[in-house]
């Protein structure tokens with residue numbers, strides 16, 4: 403599997419599909435696996451990789467949110483201690499999400515050597531600033547609704563990284579499935595996080611991770627600007643400059659439908 407980034411503690415793998423990231427963090431206390439994803443060969447690879455490095459440590463399996471591409475590898479890592487938000491287990495669309503996984507596998511004639519099911523969660527993230535300490539390894543979580551209803555941000559203190567799920571990507575503008583206002587409020591947490599944690603790496607769910615603080619802020623600003631400009635164009639019935647959007651994002655033939663879905667969602671929010 404492609405390695406997008408690696409240092410002493412962190413390896414960011416990248417799937418061939420949608421440039422989706424799988425993160426592995428290793429400390430003396432644990433191995434943390436985040437959103438193991440996509441193709442059966444990639445999951446096989448990750449299973450072997452984890453088996454090789456685990457070395458009597460406990461495996462923690464974290465889900466940034468419940469979108470099907472992020473939970474697709476769950477059962478391949480049975481026995482891991484799972485982490486996700488409280489909203490994740492309260493998701494009412496569990497069956498629909500599993501159907502998306504099955505549909506994907508049928509569409510491409512894919513067989514997996516593990517069952518598909520919705521993750522059961524051992525450690526629930528319920529509020530901003532919640533911490534989890536395992537030995538000397540400390541994680542701090544923030545709720546991150548907006549993209550969908552059950553996202554979380556995870557800061558791993560000792561290795562100075564921020565795992566952001568489907569926010570702050572350099573290859574996707576905000577895909578808003580849940581709420582544009584929640585999305586903005588989640589982005590507003592970036593400043594607090596950057597002030598209160600030492601961040602040397604931001605890992606987003608799709609696209610490139612970055613170690614540049616300016617780049618993180620730029621992504622945050624562009625996301626907020628996209629949402630606010632789109633909302634304003636709908637409020638005032640003035641056209642949104644789509645051409646500019648597609649100068650920056652390389653896959654309009656797919657991403658047009660997410661932009662259109664954002665328009666539909668914001669119209670609904672505004673009662674238009």
Ligand SMILES: [Zn+2]
Nearest residue numbers: 467469549568
């Ligand atoms: Zn997602």
